[in-house]
Amino acid sequence: MKKNIVTIQDQDNLLRRVPFIDPNYVRDDGTLTSLAFSLKRRDDGISVNIERLTTYKKSILNVNRFRLYYLKAKVPRDLGLRCVHEPDYVNNNYAHALLKGKINRPLSKKLSAAARRINYPSD
């Protein structure tokens, strides 16, 4: 059953899975490489999950391979991107959203630099 499309607020946290063992997008100083927010060719945008519509357990998929990082929706908006709720019904992921717009590597670097880690599973 399809649910409503929500409006993403500036203060919404947008979650992104990041591989943390080889291949690893977390550098030695804890910062992320630009690749963590890179666009895959032919994709409409960068996939994220809206935090308030999901759980960390569901979003992380595999705690042995990934960690969760978040951006406030205001961050990509301030960089000229749109944050659009696009549920992924194929994968039963209502929280799915896309960062859309002109995404190039320098912009991916800014997104990666602004991302903060979610402490899950807790240290």
Added chain:
Amino acid sequence: MIALNETLLPEKEKTSSISMDNYKLESPYFGKTSNVLKFVLCIPSLSSSAKKFISKLQSFKEYAENWDSYGAKKPSEIAINNAITLIKQLDENNLPIYFTAPGPNGEIIVELKKNKIEIEVYFNPNGSNHIYLYENNNCLYDKKDEEDTIGKNWEKIMGIM
């Protein structure tokens, strides 16, 4: 034929060498009891850091499609091999290799970092590459080329790092 047996040579005989691409060719040694010309071919010793990065790059060949859970392509062998060549060049010149990883489109990134300055070199699956220079995450330089971007920008990289 080039003899690979370095142990045949007394240490004091190994007095000079010349560099040829990735190899060091030591001066020919004429044994006191033999007229056989012997060369010693030594693969230059890479730093432990460079070896670690190369080993990591080699391991990327094992990754399957969708290794990142977002549909990433399998890392490109062409890109991996080009990245390994760069790692060797950087190591020979004592430049600070910082990080490497595969991207979602099969590309490979090699990063250099010095204080607030970062250089990202992307090796694309089609053999091209792309260099970005950042200071405090702001892009100062962005150069794409279909061939030999590294060679054309080598002096710049050396100067910055």
